[in-house]
Structure formats: structure tokens, C-alpha cells
Amino acid sequence: VSARRAAPPPSSGRGGTGARSSSGRAHAARIHAVVLAGGAGTRFWPLSRRARPKPLLRIDGGETLLGATLARARRVAGEERVWLVCGAEHARAMRRAAELPAERFLVEPRMRNTAAAVGLAAHRIMRSDPEAVLAVLPADHRVPDAGAFASALRRAARAASREPWLLTLGVRPTRPETGYGWIRLGAPLPGHAGLQRVARFVEKPPLDRARRYLRSGRYLWNAGIFVWAARTFLEELEAHAPAVARPLRPLATASRRGLARAVARAYARVPALPVDRAVLERSRRVGCLPVEFHWSDVGTWASLAEELGVGRGTSRVVGGEALLREADGNLVYADGRPVVLVGVEGLAVVDAGDALLVVDLKRSGEVREVVEALARRGRDDLL
Amino acid sequence: VSARRAAPPPSSGRGGTGARSSSGRAHAARIHAVVLAGGAGTRFWPLSRRARPKPLLRIDGGETLLGATLARARRVAGEERVWLVCGAEHARAMRRAAELPAERFLVEPRMRNTAAAVGLAAHRIMRSDPEAVLAVLPADHRVPDAGAFASALRRAARAASREPWLLTLGVRPTRPETGYGWIRLGAPLPGHAGLQRVARFVEKPPLDRARRYLRSGRYLWNAGIFVWAARTFLEELEAHAPAVARPLRPLATASRRGLARAVARAYARVPALPVDRAVLERSRRVGCLPVEFHWSDVGTWASLAEELGVGRGTSRVVGGEALLREADGNLVYADGRPVVLVGVEGLAVVDAGDALLVVDLKRSGEVREVVEALARRGRDDLL
Numbered sequence: 001v002s003a004r005r006a007a008p009p010p011s012s013g014r015g016g017t018g019a020r021s022s023s024g025r026a027h028a029a030r031i032h033a034v035v036l037a038g039g040a041g042t043r044f045w046p047l048s049r050r051a052r053p054k055p056l057l058r059i060d061g062g063e064t065l066l067g068a069t070l071a072r073a074r075r076v077a078g079e080e081r082v083w084l085v086c087g088a089e090h091a092r093a094m095r096r097a098a099e100l101p102a103e104r105f106l107v108e109p110r111m112r113n114t115a116a117a118v119g120l121a122a123h124r125i126m127r128s129d130p131e132a133v134l135a136v137l138p139a140d141h142r143v144p145d146a147g148a149f150a151s152a153l154r155r156a157a158r159a160a161s162r163e164p165w166l167l168t169l170g171v172r173p174t175r176p177e178t179g180y181g182w183i184r185l186g187a188p189l190p191g192h193a194g195l196q197r198v199a200r201f202v203e204k205p206p207l208d209r210a211r212r213y214l215r216s217g218r219y220l221w222n223a224g225i226f227v228w229a230a231r232t233f234l235e236e237l238e239a240h241a242p243a244v245a246r247p248l249r250p251l252a253t254a255s256r257r258g259l260a261r262a263v264a265r266a267y268a269r270v271p272a273l274p275v276d277r278a279v280l281e282r283s284r285r286v287g288c289l290p291v292e293f294h295w296s297d298v299g300t301w302a303s304l305a306e307e308l309g310v311g312r313g314t315s316r317v318v319g320g321e322a323l324l325r326e327a328d329g330n331l332v333y334a335d336g337r338p339v340v341l342v343g344v345e346g347l348a349v350v351d352a353g354d355a356l357l358v359v360d361l362k363r364s365g366e367v368r369e370v371v372e373a374l375a376r377r378g379r380d381d382l383l
Numbered sequence: 384v385s386a387r388r389a390a391p392p393p394s395s396g397r398g399g400t401g402a403r404s405s406s407g408r409a410h411a412a413r414i415h416a417v418v419l420a421g422g423a424g425t426r427f428w429p430l431s432r433r434a435r436p437k438p439l440l441r442i443d444g445g446e447t448l449l450g451a452t453l454a455r456a457r458r459v460a461g462e463e464r465v466w467l468v469c470g471a472e473h474a475r476a477m478r479r480a481a482e483l484p485a486e487r488f489l490v491e492p493r494m495r496n497t498a499a500a501v502g503l504a505a506h507r508i509m510r511s512d513p514e515a516v517l518a519v520l521p522a523d524h525r526v527p528d529a530g531a532f533a534s535a536l537r538r539a540a541r542a543a544s545r546e547p548w549l550l551t552l553g554v555r556p557t558r559p560e561t562g563y564g565w566i567r568l569g570a571p572l573p574g575h576a577g578l579q580r581v582a583r584f585v586e587k588p589p590l591d592r593a594r595r596y597l598r599s600g601r602y603l604w605n606a607g608i609f610v611w612a613a614r615t616f617l618e619e620l621e622a623h624a625p626a627v628a629r630p631l632r633p634l635a636t637a638s639r640r641g642l643a644r645a646v647a648r649a650y651a652r653v654p655a656l657p658v659d660r661a662v663l664e665r666s667r668r669v670g671c672l673p674v675e676f677h678w679s680d681v682g683t684w685a686s687l688a689e690e691l692g693v694g695r696g697t698s699r700v701v702g703g704e705a706l707l708r709e710a711d712g713n714l715v716y717a718d719g720r721p722v723v724l725v726g727v728e729g730l731a732v733v734d735a736g737d738a739l740l741v742v743d744l745k746r747s748g749e750v751r752e753v754v755e756a757l758a759r760r761g762r763d764d765l766l
Contacts, residue, residue, distance in 0.1 A: 046723070325753055326746070338765065339739045340429070340753055343746030344730065351739060356722045356732075358741055363709070363726030370708055370723055382721065 029131045029161030029229065030081060031153070033073035034121040037066060037086040037094055037139035038111055042371040043300050043364070046352035047333060050383050053090055055139035056097055059304055061318040066097055066139045068146075075150045076135050076157075083125065084139070085117045103256070109267045115244045115278035116270045119237055120263065122230035123251035133157045134233065136226040136275075141297050142307055148293040156227035156289045159192040164232040166280060167195065170220030170288040171295045176210035179299055179365075181222040181276070184213075189287050198286045201276065220288065223295050226275070236285060241278035243271050301348040301364035305331040310361075315341075320351075331361065355382055412514045412544030412612065413464060414536070416456035417504040420449060420469040420477055420522035421494055425754040426683050426747070429735035430716060433766050436473055438522035439480055442687055444701040449480055449522045458533045459518050459540075466508065467522075468500045486639070492650045498627045498661035499653045502620055503646065505613035506634035516540045517616065519609040519658075524680050525690055531676040539610035539672045542575040547615040549663060550578065553603030553671040554678045559593035562682055562748075564605040564659070567596075572670050581669045584659060603671065606678050609658070619668060624661035626654050684731040684747035688714040693744075698724075703734075714744065738765055 037055045040048070048054045055066035063071075073082045085106045086094045095105060106120055118136055125132045135153045143149045156167045170183045182205060186197030201222065205213065213219035234252075237245040247269040254262035280286050298304050308316045310331045315324055320334025327341035335351040348364060350357040359367060374382050420438045423431070431437045438449035446454075456465045468489045469477045478488060489503055501519055508515045518536045526532045539550045553566045565588060569580030584605065588596065596602035620628040630652040637645035663669050681687050691699045693714045698707055703717025710724035718734040731747060733740040742750060757765050 323753060323756060325749060325756070337737050337739055338762075339741070341741050342749050342753060343743035344741055347727065347741065349739075349741055354720050356720055356734060356739070358722070358724050358727055358730065358732055360726035366708060366725050370706060370725060373706060373708070379721075 029133045029157070030129060031077045031135055031157045032081040032083060032121075032125050032129065032132045032230075033077035033135045033137055034118065034125075035066070035069055035073055035082065035084045035098075035137050035139045036114060036117055037084055037090065038108065038114070038117060039138070039140055043368045044304075045367055045371045045374075046355035046357050046382070047350060050089065051093065053093075054298075056093060058319070059142070059298065060308055064097060065142065065298070066094070068143075069137055069139045069141065070098055070100075072143060072146045072149055073135070073137055075146055076153045081129075081132075083121055085121055087111050107260075107263075109264050111272065112267055112270050113272040114275040115237065115241060115273040116248065116267065118226075118233060118275050119244060119248045119270075120251060120266075122233050122237075123248060124259070126230045126234070126252070127256075130231065131161070132230045133161050134226070134228055134230050136228075138224055138297070141223070141225070141295065143293060143295050145293040148291070152289055152291045152293070153225075153227060155194065159189070159195055159287070159289075160228050160232065163192075164229065164235070164285055165189070165192075165195070165287045166232060166236060166283055166285050167227040167287045167289055168198070168280065169223040169225040169227075169295075170290045171223050172290065172292050173214050173219065173221050176207060176214045177221065178204055178207050178210050179303075180204065180297070181224075182210070182213050182219045183222045183288055184219050185288060185290070192287070195287045195289055198280075198288050201281050220290055221295075222276070223291075224276075224297065225295075227289070232285065233279070236279050236283045240282040241273060244273055244278055301331060301350070301359060301367065302361040305348065305361055329361075412516045412540070413512060414460045414518055414540045415464040415466060415504075415508050415512065415515045415613075416460035416518045416520055417501065417508075418449070418452055418456055418465065418467045418520050418522050419497060419500055420467055420473065421491065421497070421500060422521070422523055426751045427687075428750055428754045428757075429733060429738035429740050429765070433472065434476065436476075437681075439476060441702070442525075442681065443691055447480060448525065448681070449477070451526075452520055452522045452524065453481055453483075455526060455529045455532055456518070456520055458529055459536045464512075464515075466504055468504055470494050490643075490646075492647050494655065495650055495653050496655040497658040498620065498624055498656040499631065499650065501609075501616060501658050502627060502631045502653075503634060503649070505616050505620075506631060507642070509613045509617070509635070510639075513614065514544070515613045516544050517609070517611055517613050519611075521607055521680070524606070524608070524678065526676060526678050528676040531674070535672060535674045535676070536608075536610060538577065542572070542578055542670070542672075543611050543615065546575075547612065547618070547668055548572070548575075548578070548670045549615060549619060549666055549668050550610040550670045550672055551581070551663065552606040552608040552610075552678075553673045554606050555673065555675050556597050556602065556604050559590060559597045560604065561587055561590050561593050562686075563587065563680070564607075565593070565596050565602045566605045566671055567602050568671060568673070575670070578670045578672055581663075581671050584664050603673055604678075605659070606674075607659075607680065610672075615668065616662070619662050619666045623665040624656060627656055627661055684714060684733070684742060684750065685744040688731065688744055712744075 040053055044054050047057050056064050058064050083104045087108050091107045182202040183198050184200040186199035189195040247266045250262050296307050310316045313328050315330040317332045321338040322332045322334050323340045325342045327344050329346045331348045332339050333350040335353045346361050348359050423436055427437050430440050439447050441447050466487045470491050474490045543550055565585040566581055567583040569582035572578040630649045633645050679690050693699045696711050698713040700715045705715045705717050705722040708725045710727050712729045714731045715722050716733040718736045729744050731742050
């Protein structure tokens, strides 16, 4: 079976039945965790930088987001089948942070968004494990209940190994969040208890619509955590995003030694598209596993503050010393030098050593524009 | 004339008529400026420290408060008659900051408030200039119009050299300030156009009372800037605060070489009293020169912000680089590392290099308590 063949019709059965029967264990396809560590996370400036992207932040002073993601990945996939995709500019820092053998780092010569990243991983993993089921995990999310997370992924993987479904995790919403993508649930998937079709994806709805979604009970947050067979993904990529699939095809036959050069060639041509838009919103093989555990994409200082329990009457200090006098609901990142707050509320105060941010948590989405302003001023030293 | 003699009755005429007639220039007594640089200024933590008291702060990034005060002092008294009183713990820093000959630094072995400080200066200066008129200037006030200031002090000095008045500068109030002392004006001083008696001193009135004072037009702010003959002051100190005057008496006859030891002996016994309470509130020789120029004692971050023009729609950045995005009415002290504010208002953000303060300007009076808390925690490194 080669990724170069024409895509099967969307409603067709699974392509690789031969390989499955040869293994003799139809329901035991192995899960490979693909950790996507490509994002820049400019919204966490000044903690996040080009040289210290969001996955490497110790958001609660302990483990990095990447470290926690890798721990979840190992739990799901086992030590031997954890992969990490990252950009060349972060490769060194990622190698230092993640204890993985060199061959399981898949380095992108440039950022080409998630469709290419997952395509790269699918090709590489299929070379050694044609029946592989991928669990695609962004490196910068927060999921405190690693046990529930692993159970959900295993359940999705069982379905994805039996039938060619592209599965996404749907999180039960707790607020009318306008910063997330939402999923409208469709009919149950016959034969896969708990899984449902996806009737529709909705990108970042306005508040009134998000409120309706929340009330209706028929919408979930799209966590951006995916489970699918590598083969299924590549088939669907060919069918729905040939512009992405085509430059990646040579990866299917590249030798291990020739891989880097093949990737360089592919990435010179592959367009940058998110996997959602390239495949999920077009494919008819898309399903959703609703989950109940707590999940956050930790997108802004405000959402991070919420993750850390900051709220009315509660402040949180990470990484150093602070003295708070009548200063509630603040998130403080200290860095050696003590931080003193007096009479202020609802702020993020972030000392990054070489730069300092004070932002109203309600306005923390605007930090991204500050980074753009610094870039326009040529302050590369601060990016 | 010795300071050891009994105090004259409060209503008596000037004691030193002999000396005056001997000089033959009754109205030309020389003005000596006595700059009091004793305060700690804990309310400007973390910029002000034990080792860097408030007079040494560059509040607008330019000259220090002390530097500006010395410039005003020179304008009033001339280069040769500027004196500086400071505590032993600050003596080194003050000597480095103020270009004055060693003999015009009067170093207090310990802080004993202003009655003792002025007494020390009066004794020392009378040794070389018995007819001296003192202009007592706190080192940490702000008076932008140095010309108007000098004119006012010279006018007061003319009166104080002719008659034994203790004169204080009264500033026309512009708001119902509860942090200042107020003066109720009395009858005009006959023969001294513009000068008036002081009917009453009021320490830090509550807001409703301050509002009435402001409306009445009969109250001024007590600037804590004084003009009097050294001799008059010592007489009144003997009369009204003998507990302060007595330990200081030996200073009147101490040799220049023996001065330090005499001061040490005096300060071991002299009680700590402000000159207002020790003398002004008791003496009947007290007059006031109402002035119209802008004056501030720069007592808190909030009053400093006002001095620097911070207000609705206007922020001010001192000492470094900052990037403000929809952040109005803030006062920022940067220190090398850039400070970024997003969506916040009415804050003082102070980076002192080794400590960081974020305070609501409306609550900046509470910074003092933070310093006390640091002291209780034994954080001497931050004091």
C-alpha cells in the first residue's frame, strides 16, 4: 500500500485489511503518540520567546507543558512510540527538554502548520509500522487527569484501528468560550459505543452563539487532539488536500538516511494549512469522542490564570517570591527579584528577567499585538 | 550672646541688637541655607532604600531631589553658605552626591528629628556668623520655580533679620489635601508687608475639614520651609523645648575639631521632636509668608505621579524603555529591562533592578506598610 495511490471514496472501508490480517490482531494496532511542538505562543510573552516557545514554559513552576504532554503520550503509546514534531529553530531546545532518541524527533525545516506536520509523522511512522494508529497531541495543552486522558485515547484508537475514522476529542464545555473551535455532534457511530459523527465544525463563534451552543448540550469544544490510523489520514489528505499530500509523497519511500533531505524538499513546496481545514472539515470519515475530563489549550494569560486557580480572592505566585497586600485575583511570575503588589486586582505581572509585563487579565489577548509591535521596532532581542 | 542664657520672654524684642548694630547693616544679615536630608522616604520603596534615601532619587530621570534643592539653596544663600544635615548612615552617599566642602556637612550620629537637626545647624553656623539668618529647606521637596522661591525666601529673611520672627512658608492650597499640615492665617505682621501671624497649625485634617479650609481661603499648606535668625531659633528652643535645647548647648562653644565629639554627646541625650511641635506650635513669634508658587513634598507615588503630569490619558515613563498599549494614567520607572503595560490604568510600576512594585496609585500610601512587612521578615537586603 503506497500513499501515492488515488484516495479511496470517503465512504469506502479501510484500505489496509491485508496488513491487519497479517498481524492477526485486528484490534491491537499500536498507538504512536505524535506530539506537535511547533507553536510559538507569542501570547505568553515575555515568558515565551522564539528561543523558549510555549511548550517549554513551566506554567506552574514545575514541569513544562511539553514534559507533561510527553508523560501523557508515554502513558498512551508506551516509551517506544512517542514522536515529536518541531521546527528547526526550536530543535535544539526541544532535544534538550525531551528525552527521546534522535530518530523520533521529526524536525520541520520551516513551519507549515499541522496538516504537513501530521503528514510528515504519518509517513515516517508508517515506514516502520504500517498499521500504526496516531494520537496527535499538541505539546502546549493542559490535561490534569492523565488517566482519563489515556483511557479516552485508547478507546478512540480501538475504533480507529478497526475502521477508517478520523477522530477528534470533544470536550464538554463549561463556559461560552469564544476563543475555541466548537463541534456540533451528529449521529452515533454504529458499532462504536460513545463515538458520534461530527455534524459541523464552528471556528471561534461570537459570544451569543457560544452561549446558545453551551445551553443546547449538542456542542463540544474541539480540543485539537486527534486519533486516526496513519494510513487513513494519508488517504484523506490525498482526497481532500492534494496540494499538501503531493509534496509529502516522496517521504513514503525515503530511506532513513535520506529522510532529512526528502523533508527539506517536501517542505519547500508544501502549503501551510491546519489539519482541521485541510482534512477534517471536508472528510466524511470524521467522528468525535466526547470526553468529560478537564482540558485547556492555555491560550492566554487569562486562561492560564484560570488553570492555576486565580480568581476572586485568590492570587497565584509562580517561580519566585512575591508580597501581596490587598491584591487579589492576580497571577504573578517572579524571577529571582521579589515582586510586590499593593491594591491591584485581576492583573498578570510577569517578570521574565530581561523584560516585564503588566497586563489586565481581561485584555491578555492583546499581548500578541505587543509582540508584533516589538517586531516592527526591530527588537529581535526581545522576541 | 550665648545659647546657654535663659530664654527671653516670647514677646520680647530681638536679643542680638548689639551684634546687628556692630555690623552696621541691619537689613543685610546673611542667609545660610540649611538643607535637611535626614528622611528615609520608605514610601518610595523600592526606589528609595536605606542606602538610597528619597533625596537621592532622580524622580524625573534627571537631577536628584537633593541636587535640585541644593541649586535652590545656592540661589538663596550663595555658594559659601549652603549647609547639609544628614544621618551618619547616609553621610557617604550624601558626600558623593552633594558638592559641598566637608565642614558644611553636619552629620547626625542618629536620627533625632528636625528640632535637633536645626538646633545643631544653628549652633554651628552662629559660631562663624552670629547674625546668620537660616533658610531651612527639606532636601526632598519639589519647587519647580526656583526664581519665585528665592524671592520669597529673601523677603522672609529680611523680616527675620530685622525682628525675631520664626517664619514658615505657606503655600496656597489647590486641593483638599489630607496628607499635609495646614496653617490658619492670623493678623498681618505690622511693618512686614505680606507677612501674617499664624493663628493656628492643623496637622493632617480629615477630608471634610480640608475641604472647608480650602473654600475658606484663610488656610494655607505648611510647606515645612522655615526662615529665622539662628539666634531667634535657639532662644525659642530654650524657651519652649528645653529638653532639646539643653543637650545641644555645649555645641555653642565646641571647637571646630571638637565638634564631632560634642555632637555625639549631645545626640546621645537629645529627644527626637519635630521643629513644628517643639517650637512653632508653642512660640508667639511665629509668622507666615504666603506664597503662590507650585510646591509639593512629593510624599507618595501618587503625588509624584501628579508632579510628573500623570493623569487621565497621560502616562509617564522615567529612566528607561516602556511600551504602553491602551494603558493611561500610569507612572513607570524602568531600569534597563523594558516594561510593557497592556490595558491597565492608574498604576505605579517601579522596577528597581532588584525588586519590583506594582501599586494602585490610589493606594500608594500603603507602600510604607510593605516596607515594614519586609523588615519584619528580615529582608534587610531589600530595605
